[in-house]
Amino acid sequence: MERKDAEKRAAELTELLDKYTYQYYVLDNPEVSDYEFDMLMQELKGIEAEYPELIKPTSPTQRVGGIASGKFEKVTHAVQMASLQDVFSFGDVEAFIERCRREIGSPEFSVEPKIDGLSVSLEYTDGVLTRGSTRGDGFTGEDVTANIRTIRSIPLKIEDAPEFLEVRGEVYMPRSSFFELVEQQELMDEQPFKNPRNAAAGSLRQKDPKITAGRKLDMFIFNVQQCQGREFTTHSGSLDYLKSLGFKTIPSYKVCHTYEEIKAEIERIGVERVNFSYDIDGVVIKVNDLAQRTAMGATAKTPKWAVAYKYPPEEKETTLTDIEVNVGRTGAITPVAVFEPILLAGTSVSRAVLHNQDFIDEKDIRIGDRIVVRKAGEIIPEVLRSVGHADGSVKFTLPSVCPVCGTPSVREEGESVLRCPNVECPAQLLKNMIHFASKNAMNIDGLGPANMKALVDSGLVSSPADLYSLKKEQLLFLDRFADKSADNLIASIENSKNAGMERLVHALGIRNIGQRAAVLLCEKFPDMTDLMKAEADDISEIEGFGDVMAESVCKAFREPHMTELISRLRDAGVKMTYDKQSAEDDRFSGRTFVLTGTLPTMKRDDAKKLIESYGGKVTGSVSKKTDYVVAGEEAGSKLTKAQELGIEILSEADLLEMTK
Template sequence: MGQLDLDGNDQEASDLEQARKEAAELNRQLKYHAYRYYALDKPEIDDHEFDLMLQRLIKLEERYPELQMPESYTQRVGGYVSNQFAAVRHAERMYSIDDAMDIDELDAWLAKTDKALGATRDNPVAYTCELKIDGLGVALTYRDGAFVRAATRGDGAVGEDVTLNVQTIHDVPLNLDRAGMEAVAHHGSGETIEVRGECYMPKSSFARLNERRDAEGQSVFANPRNAAAGSLRQKDPKVTAARDLGTFLYAVADPRMVHVSSQHGFLRWLRDCGFVVNPEARLCRTAAEVHDYCAEALAHRSDLDYDIDGVVVKVDSFAQQDALGFTSRAPRWAIAFKFPPEQRETVLREIKVSVGRLGVLTPVAEFDPVFVAGSTIARATLHNMDEVARKNVRVGDTILVHKAGDVIPEVIGPVLSKRPADAVPFEMPSTCPSCGSPVVHELGEVAYRCISIDCPAQTLERLTHWMSRKAMDIDGLGPEILGRMIDAGMVRDCADIYDKVTADGLAALPTGRFYKTASKASHRAGDPKPSGGVYTSTAVPHEVGDPIPLGEKAAAKICEQIERSKAKPLGRVLFAIGIQYVGSSVADLLADAFPSIDALMEASEEELAAVEGVGPRIASNVAEFFTIPENLQVIERLREAGLNLASDAAGEPERPQTLAGLTFVLTGSLSGMTREQAGAALKALGAKVAGSVSKKTSYVIAGEAAGSKLTKAESLGVPVLGREDLERILETGAPPEAR
């Protein structure tokens, strides 16, 4: 649809019907993209493009006031309230802020505001300039100085209750400092105050989070703002706690609640209370000072560890703010000067595929080097095949690139008008680039995976998993030592641990620590090394000398652990091998259902899926795993090394299955035995042992320091048993009455 020329006087500009159609389409687009941004945290366009559409709609409605309807996007505060959390009504409405898309629009607003407030050269209007943090708006409520509730901005009037999640953010004070509370108006019992600000994710945390999700084959976040929003809206507060969120506070629902008269004074009050306030805020008294602040912020945005997309300019005086008031959607006393996006054109030369530590294949764009946001970039991950298709990029394309969060190189998309005629769509390889094994892509998954346990790209992660406590429990072989064993060519797969690792080889392995030597003369050939392997000298500075080997004593202990691991039950071996979706519980179910690994390898997908707790998806992965020749070769080498590849129950008389049909969940510490031992004993009587509590759970056995599983059992009315009850169950084979 063509756009009307709103700045001209041609005949087309007076066409109300065309303006009505364009406004309707803009409203539709804005509402759609706002829903993607606020409700789904999955935007399809960047903020700048959204802002341009909104500005276009505002200009249309200014030219044709009859188009400004109550349901227009210009009349609402951006945001949505999901039904995942309880609704919270804010003490006062949380407004949006109007945008200035360039310096001319900012100057026009400054001049208009100065005029409205009667500013003169001798009596100028003071403005507080603050960085515009690109995060998620939050409102924090305190009663008598104690934190009681947190809510998202939502639609401005009603937000989502995210109290439990916000409590996990370390910089949110749970109790306000006394110095700040003394400045609260009418301070006394029951006093409630609602402060507001932005929840954000640091760029460094964003990079680590996406790197981890990418390696695990999960979808990645588009930018730090979406990562913060997704993290704050988690059902499990532990997930939020692990995401390293931060806050900057800058507003209060009712300024009359605080004995301060200005924005810069209020920021000082927030600091006194214990809140984190952005340190870059500045009081400006002229338009030139505001210009300088905006220019500095734009120039140094890439130096910050948090994402900003502009500068918020506020009239500093609360009295003058009151005099200016609000429009239907925004305060008249504030404006957001929006930064232009920093994008560059370059040519996509190749899409290479890397193999992550978990076998996930990742397409990576390699393009002509280009300078963006303070540094030169020449490659960027495309994450997965779905992203390649969505962005529609092809080798040879001229592409637009930027830095997500001003830190992570990202391909925005192609310039289609410059696409070469011979450019073809990218296809993921059918074999692993690292080892040549077939690549698996399951229906409904975004990730393509190599599932060979012989794949060099996955060696360290697979071996670390093999050594872990719930797997083969080989103490002393952590990631650092394993990494050095791999570098030395000592191991490549789990079978190498048993048929290639020797005590002598381990003893000589460098540990990463070094002898210190003052000089070459300080250690003569044949001299014994001093105790602890450290040479000292007061004459000259220390220099790094020879690497310290692991040593015979440590090597002997590791070899003893390796030998002992051969007797681990089949369930442990199945878990340690690392079949996708086969956790320790599923591995035990498979070991119980099949007498040996040979029987498991011969089982059909249908037989595997028929095992209770397995199902079609896991069955497909297990069956696929045992079709890879490299996997079968490793298993044969494990057999030759003497590992236990038969079920513990194979060949033993079966105990009466008196607990068949009952499901137990174990929680807490059980004196005298581990939960794994207790679970195995219950399974021997026919019981099923689950990892989580549900309505189908028959009994929960709670030891000392039982946690959330006990709480959930009580809420669902599931019978709870103790340690003594467990002993009677194992002795008699019959469950007692629940306590």
């Protein structure tokens, strides 16, 4: 294709793809099938690959763009992104309305759902998205433009736009995307997000935009922050204008005049919210006239012309009929409350996790009890308390053996979780297989959680060793594989044979042995045969190893299933010796870290792996021997103790800076 024709066709494809994206993600009314959309996208990618100079920042192909960033630049908001005053009763709402009437006469109000997400600003210059930033403290946020571009409902460019436009909205994760993400995190043995809001916040602040793109975020716009070249008289009028530009505006905003109308609208939204595909945590009531807002002004923290009504958490009483015991993919033996069905937040609920024995003992929960249940964050059912025991009830104790395979259960020192130690337990098979093939272990490309699940469910594999006898013809019987993808997977499995002994040791999933510990083991015992024969006393001599880690290694290599697995892997040609790499960066060698609280972008396991990769040691408690405490949100007693002992406190950003 000649360049002139390519440029013309690229423009046509861009217009079509923008139109279809708007229909699908904003109007929820697609005109073409997913396949037709994908074919058009592939055609545009092909043109841009041939003529890279035609690639524009607003091209549909650039939705996942940008480079992984080590940090987010600070953004000072020209217009404060203020928070709202919360109210919790209709009496408070009525008092707010009366106060408005006293100050500005007869106001009208815009009433709209309060989306439970992350507040974000979008800036457009001459109709092109130039920056997206988080709210932060209202005055200073973070530049997350590369990640914002991945959200399909956000227009990268707008037609007939003012010279400069800044809008504010809420980035959220739809419930369906949240449940899908949690399922994936559990498969990967990661700590799942607690609710969609936390998931949205964590996803938007990923260092790699490709990860954000995979989280399927969405955004509602609810305010004009700045607009050069156009003026508005009412808030509802500004929302109508934004909607005409192609923005996905806050749904169901309604103009009301009286307390009775506002109360009815709050009640209507409260009833209907169970049918929403997203979470809300209340209703916002705002003075609609913008001049009247200016007249009312604001306090240092909140505007006087708006409040957020928060729905009270719904709690209901029911009868606990049973406590089931499930075995997770990590071997964790988890009690689950089974109770008479109740309606909470619009759905029937009959089960809730009871976490562990300590939780049951603390609340003295027994089968037959009357219990109080609620939905945490409107999503996850939880048992709050027992309000009465049945006659003849007895305390509940978790079983001493695994309910799936019968292996004696164990509770290790410092843990609250009871576990099945048998890694061949059927309940743990999928998790162990996923770990074995993961990037930090044998690094088998193309064998993520979904494909591994397909292999396990089909019966093709029941052990990591089975992977090395897979044939292309077997894969083609599964829906997930075509000719090319089957070839690629077989080749990747073959390549993994040379991953190295240190990766293999990590892939075996030995308790308490992470990536760094696996390397240290291989440095001490560079041949698998020698490692398998090593005694605990010899292993504990390794710097950073204690008795618990040494015993874990010895116990693992004495188990018959482990010796059989290694024998099969050896026969398959998997490398069983260690080649010491070039000098490693051990800048944290001899330093002890403690992690506490929720870090902004990193999971604790990731932070631990990072520290260990530089030779550091991570422990679970603070003492005089601790060098650093890395603290995130909701850091508790560990942070307090560190402050008392004068130990240096690090943020996630500080830790990342130390690794540069």
